[in-house]
Amino acid sequence: MRGAMSVLRRPARVLAVAVIFAWSAAAVLAADSRPVPLLSPMPGTPEAPDFSLGDLDGGTVRLSDLRGQVVIVNFWATWCPPCRFEIPSMQRTWDAVRGTGIVLLAVHVGGDEDKVWQFATDYAVDFPVLLDPDSAVTDAWPVIGLPTTFVVDPSGRIAYRAIGGREWDDPRLLDQIKQLRPQ
């Protein structure tokens, strides 16, 4: 009888294993088929428009002073949902790359300095947050919607662009950025 049950169970086991395998394969393939939101090469790699903007601490940051480093320039606003979504991963990235030849600047588009300061406090942001109250600097860059982020290479040219939020500490994305550093 035990043998009979074993024989009867065997197809069920095979079926179960096959179904699990099938679902796993489907899940893996489906996961692989999902978008991989990395950074798009910037057509023409134009020179990054220089700017000098105030930060939340009363200082001033000039982009051209950072020549020789890779600079991530993020244009965002506190009221923009995908901007808020990506800020934590930006902070994790900043924690990982600061002092390694990579700089992260977040340019807030529009006024509301108090709201920006509150946001930076709530999200424990300690990378430089710059203020572009009249949007003049943002208008000089090829920004169409928020958030848009550019990666400027050490020679001052825009190498990559991302429209919409990203997981900035994704290793594949970080590799794209790190490879811009002088070898």
Add this chain to the structure above:
Amino acid sequence: MESLGPPRRARNHGHVRVVWGALAVAAALVADFELRPVAAQTFGDDPAAVSVRAAGLSLELAPLTLDQTRAFFIGRGFDPAAADAIARDGCVFRSNIGNRVDDPAGPATEIDLALWRVDAGAGWRPLRLKEDWMRQWDAAHPGGRAAVAFRWALFPTRQTFGPGDYNWGMITFGLAPGTGFDLDVRWRSGGEAHGRILRRLRCAAQ
């Protein structure tokens, strides 16, 4: 007891059939992810919202209530009358539009809202675009942080998305609160034109 089962060779073939059958199911599942038919469907907890994923386009639309619209713009520096005008005349939807093709080296998706049309029962007509609002306000000399916020809060009229790119923003259809309408959505993927008509959308009534 061995005789209760089919001959070993036949059993093995049966197992093989089962495995291949399951693999076929997996392939169908994967194909479904890849080739899901064009559909507008409700998502999230908003019964008035629609989402579409087709031919390089990812689109989500959901109406904002008049109070949500007023609150947003008053919070950005608009005076209450101006914020109320946007809410009442705009038929404001939040939108999430992008390129969600699976291949990182895949084609770009191009959006031009000037090509979209709405039909609320009186024929197809254009949307009320960001530029239309800005022209109206330029004449009334508004400005400052309210104008900056409005310009960046509305979905850009034209935008090109690489794989994985997307943008959020408000889209205004220029209809009265509570109006039902169809929306003709146009886009290009890899240079190829596509279009879908989304039926029975509705502006928030209040």
